[in-house]
Amino acid sequence: MLQSHLDAMHVCCDEVQTELDKANQGTRYLLEHAEGLRQQRATTTVQQSLIHVFLARFTLTESELRALTSRDVPVGPELFAAMDKTERIRADCRALLSGEAGEGTQAGLDIMEYTSQHLEAGYAKLHKWLTFEARGFAKDVLEVSATVREAVARLKSRPEQLSEVLSILGTTRSTSILNLFLDALTRGGPNGLPRPIELHAHDPIRYIGDMLAWLHQAMAGEREFLESLFGTRSDDESQRRRVGEVHALSRHKRVRTGVDGIVGGVVSDRDRVKKLLDRDLEGCGRPLKIRVQQTIKSQESPIMAYQISTLIHFYKVTMERTVGEDALMSTVLGEIMQHAYEVFFETLYAQGRSLLRFIQPPAAALSAPTQLRDVLSTLREIMTVYASSLLDADSATPPPSSREVEFRPVLDAALDPALDMCARMAEMRAAEWDRSVFWVNVDEAVLSALEPFAFAQERRETVQRDEGEHVELLTTKHYGHLVAECGLEPILLALRTKGRPL
Known part of the structure; x- marks a missing residue:
């Protein structure tokens, strides 16, 4: 189972x-x-x-x-x-x-x-957005947003598009600065303050100084705007720069290019900044040059002409320290300065020609002529202006030799015709004694004028040697006169010939 x-x-x-x-x-x-x-x-x-x-x-x-x-x-x-x-x-x-x-x-x-x-x-x-923004930089106060700065930085990889934007920006800023300059000259600031610069045309120093100060301030502001636009301010430059210190932009040698800054290689942003600075301020060069030259031509006083020349020279040096010697405004100021010095020297030459036109005999006291004292008074004022000028402000102890060489043409142009006049006046005196006394007085007057100024040391030594020769001649003449008057001449002659063989 x-x-x-x-x-x-x-x-x-x-x-x-x-x-x-x-x-x-x-x-x-x-x-x-x-x-x-x-x-x-x-x-x-x-x-x-x-x-x-x-x-x-x-x-x-x-x-x-x-x-x-x-x-x-x-x-x-x-x-x-x-x-x-x-x-x-x-x-x-x-x-x-x-x-x-x-x-x-x-x-x-x-x-x-x-x-x-x-x-x-x-x-x-x-590109389209920056083009629109560039046309909007026509106001006085300029602020560069981070978006604009970033857009410009990105557009550098497209030189053609950036060139077009910078061209529009340069045209806009040039027109704006020119209008602001003309307003400052003729209309003044808001509500009339500050007052129009041309109201002070009767005072050449203030008139020219105000124009140059306005342009220097405008250039400094424009440089800050462009450096902010391109982001070229380094860490050390972002710190406060001492007055008169050479700006990094002036040490940068610009490549000769277009506004886009590209010809045969990559060009830095500083080249673009310098190009745009020239473009922005080129409109102010002509009205400035015309007004300054008209003011200079109207000056007949050598002192005023030299003060104007020194003032322009100071602003030229300051501008070169700020934007460099190859900047357009530095070139314009150099041309104006050259013209100012030419006018100044022409006034000195005219003064010298007037001295030699009418020659008169020396006064009975044989003192330094009045014409010479007038020339020395003018020369002293000119030397005071030069000694107090700020042209050597960047050097704590400028070498005396450099200042002496620099001032020598002025000293020669002012003093040589006056001394030539004195030489012709001395020749009108028949007596050698009178000529020497006259020359001693002339030399003393010149030394008194040159004494306070270290940069006239070489010329002062030359005058001192000339005075020494005349003093020596006067001493010899006076000694001979005294010996003859006292009847000691035969005795001295006998003493000198004593002991000599017959």
């Missing part, structure tokens, strides 16, 4: 095993197919993730595209971020293009073309 049950169970188990083998045989294909589908799904998931990462890295979002191309999105951080991402995409594409042919090359070319169009659209948007 038990055996029969066991046999039946074996039969059932065999049947189940047979059915199971049939089921496994029938579903094997499905299982293998499902496993293949699972592997394909995993591979597809990885590829999808890679595609998402690729697209996120090598494509722009809708907001970024709008920032680059749409006028509705203002120029600002959103546009700059989109441009930075575009530049980064292009840099990554170069890695794709550097691979073997067929491995990302086509994708890299497509992405480069895609990003190039949108990047150029972004630069065009920057």
Whole structure:
């Protein structure tokens, strides 16, 4: 009985095993197919993730595209971020293009073309916006926003577009500064304060000084504006600069280029700053030159002419320390200074010619003539102006030799005709004694005028030697006269010839 049950169970188990083998045989294909589908799904998931990462890295979002191309999105951080991402995409594409042919090359070319169009659209948007902003810099008080500074920095990679913007900016600022200068000359400040500069035209020193001071202040403000625009102020320059100290901009030698600053190589922002400074202030050069030259021509006094020349010389040196010797305004001031010194020396030459026109004998007292004292009084005033000038303010102890050489032409032009007049006057005296006494008085008057000034040391020594010769001659003459009057001449002669063989 038990055996029969066991046999039946074996039969059932065999049947189940047979059915199971049939089921496994029938579903094997499905299982293998499902496993293949699972592997394909995993591979597809990885590829999808890679595609998402690729697209996120090598494509722009809708907001970024709008920032680059749409006028509705203002120029600002959103546009700059989109441009930075575009530049980064292009840099990554170069890695794709550097691979073997067929491995990302086509994708890299497509992405480069895609990003190039949108990047150029972004630069065009920057260019149009900066052009509009450049026309708005026509006011007196100028402030450069961080957005404008960043836009200018980015547009440097497009020299042609930057050149156009800077050209518009230069025209705008030149017109604005010229109008402000003319207003300062004729209308004055708001509500009439400060008063118009031309109200002081009767006072040449104040008139010219006010014009030069206004231009120097305008140039300093314009330089600060342009340095802020290009971001050229270094850490040490951002600190307070001492008065009269040479500015870093004046030490920078400009490359002779256009406003864009690119000819045959990369030019720094300082070249652009110096070019724009010249462009901004070129309109003021002509009205300044005309007014100063008219004022100089009307001067007949050598003292006033020299004061004007020294004042212009001071501002020329100051301007060179600020913007350099090759700046346009430095050149204009150099031409005005040259003209001022020419007028000054012409007044000295005219004074000398007037002295030699009418020669009269010396006075009975043989004192220094009045004409010489007038010349020495004028010369003393001129020397005082030179001694107190600020032309050597950058040097605590300027070498006396340099000041002496610099002032020598003035000293010669003023003093030589007067001494020539005295020489002709002395020749009108027949007695040598009278001529020597007259010359001693003349030399003493000259020495008295030159004594306080160290830079006249060489000329003073020359006059002292001349006076010594005349004093020696007078001493010899007086000694001989006394010996003859006292009857001692035969005795002295006998003493000198004593002991000599006959």
